Amino acid sequence: MPGFEIFGKEEKKEIADVLDTGVLFRYEFNEQRKGVFKVREFEEQFSQYCGCRFSQAVTSGTAALKVALTALGVGPGDEVITQGFTFVATWEAILEVGAIPVFTEIDTTLNMDPADLEKKITSKTKCIIPVHMLGAAANIQQIVVIANKHNICVLEDTAQAAGCRIQGQHLGTFGDCGTFSFDSVKTMTTGEGGMIITDNEDLWRSMSEYQDHGHDHKVNPGARGGEGRRFIGFNYRMMELQGAIGIAQLAKLDFMVAEQQKNKSKLKEVTTGIPGVKFREILDENGDSATFFAFTLENAEHCKRVNDCLKNEGQGAINFSENSWHFFPKWEHLLEGKTLTSSGYPFAEPGGRKRIVYDPQALPASSDLLARTLIYPVSIIMNEDKINAMRKALTLASKV
Numbered sequence: 317m318p319g320f321e322i323f324g325k326e327e328k329k330e331i332a333d334v335l336d337t338g339v340l341f342r343y344e345f346n347e348q349r350k351g352v353f354k355v356r357e358f359e360e361q362f363s364q365y366c367g368c369r370f371s372q373a374v375t376s377g378t379a380a381l382k383v384a385l386t387a388l389g390v391g392p393g394d395e396v397i398t399q400g401f402t403f404v405a406t407w408e409a410i411l412e413v414g415a416i417p418v419f420t421e422i423d424t425t426l427n428m429d430p431a432d433l434e435k436k437i438t439s440k441t442k443c444i445i446p447v448h449m450l451g452a453a454a455n456i457q458q459i460v461v462i463a464n465k466h467n468i469c470v471l472e473d474t475a476q477a478a479g480c481r482i483q484g485q486h487l488g489t490f491g492d493c494g495t496f497s498f499d500s501v502k503t504m505t506t507g508e509g510g511m512i513i514t515d516n517e518d519l520w521r522s523m524s525e526y527q528d529h530g531h532d533h534k535v536n537p538g539a540r541g542g543e544g545r546r547f548i549g550f551n552y553r554m555m556e557l558q559g560a561i562g563i564a565q566l567a568k569l570d571f572m573v574a575e576q577q578k579n580k581s582k583l584k585e586v587t588t589g590i591p592g593v594k595f596r597e598i599l600d601e602n603g604d605s606a607t608f609f610a611f612t613l614e615n616a617e618h619c620k621r622v623n624d625c626l627k628n629e630g631q632g633a634i635n636f637s638e639n640s641w642h643f644f645p646k647w648e649h650l651l652e653g654k655t656l657t658s659s660g661y662p663f664a665e666p667g668g669r670k671r672i673v674y675d676p677q678a679l680p681a682s683s684d685l686l687a688r689t690l691i692y693p694v695s696i697i698m699n700e701d702k703i704n705a706m707r708k709a710l711t712l713a714s715k716v
């Protein structure tokens with residue numbers, strides 16, 4: 317990570333195609349655009365790459381989550397279960413559609429713990445969002461079995477795991493739909509941007525209409541101004557320049573993943589000497605997108621000593637239990653119910669009655685696991701000097 321490491325002539329050529337027509341928008345201007353439909357082409361190629369029937373491009377991974385939840389019919393009165401280790405966007409989208417986020421523990425995949433998921437399902441659970449954090453798969457097959465048993469839909473938040481597969485099957489295709497982010501730090505990037513994939517045509521049609529103000533996209537004599545609407549929508553349209561970059565980056569995705577896999581295995585090799593080290597559970601090493609490398613030590617004290625040593629050598633790792641973006645006890649604005657609305661919504665109902673109250677201690681197993689886990693991002697380009705510096709630091713760290 318990320319894809320901008322290898323921006324090159326391919327991205328520039330795709331962008332030039334768009335600038336040559338002057339049509340920066342995905343809909344309309346059919347004569348002027350001379351057959352150039354970059355967002356549409358990006359969607360078609362993304363479906364082909366993932367092995368699914370439909371892709372819907374949108375403005376961001378956060379928008380993708382909101383559009384997908386809306387199309388799945390999730391709203392006020394519903395609960396949506398996700399994991400306590402994710403980026404804030406996952407639960408922002410749940411709150412945004414008026415539903416209530418419920419958080420599970422993570423397991424050794426560092427993703428949703430299926431056993432805890434089962435305990436948290438209630439009659440109000442409308443959707444389950446497992447997140448494939450840090451480029452590696454959640455126990456998605458088990459999660460889908462549980463969801464099917466309870467007749468609940470599954471939305472896979474695949475924002476961080478484009479190109480990742482289990483036995484050849486792409487993440488994002490196991491549930492009812494999967495969402496992706498192409499923001500600045502993702503394995504493939506369009507600067508900002510997102511995608512939703514699904515095999516369900518009705519679901520795709522709802523997403524396609526919702527992200528464009530509800531327009532039905534039916535050919536009619538009034539052109540776009542004559543389109544009808546089945547429901548209210550919003551604007552989350554991706555623009556042509558993003559589609560153009562997406563086409564070029566998608567063509568490089570398998571190469572990026574292969575390079576990351578090579579670099580990750582070098583990091584793994586230099587880490588094996590740390591006493592008690594265990595590597596993150598990867599369900600299918602061959603399909604791993606390898607955007608991050610994570611290892612766990614026996615206790616938090618040892619983990620801290622190791623990371624202090626790595627930091628002294630200029631090679632500090634990320635400990636996500638200290639990170640305020642990705643872990644439940646650190647989301648002070650969620651825990652304290654901070655919002656700009658005068659009514660206190662979505663944390664309180666109009667009139668002041670609390671709808672949502674969280675206990676910061678609610679996920680002890682995740683807190684324990686993340687406090688003793690260290691994580692390195694894996695680059696596409698990692699030169700020998702960098703690997704050698706990490707080797708030296710990790711060798712020293714194996715003695716503390």
Ligand SMILES: Cc1ncc(COP(=O)(O)O)c(C=O)c1O
Binds near residue numbers: 378449473476
């Ligand atoms: C797990 C997860 N979901 C959703 C998103 C949101 O993506 P975006 O930044 O494109 O809105 C991110 C972004 O980092 C993410 O990591």
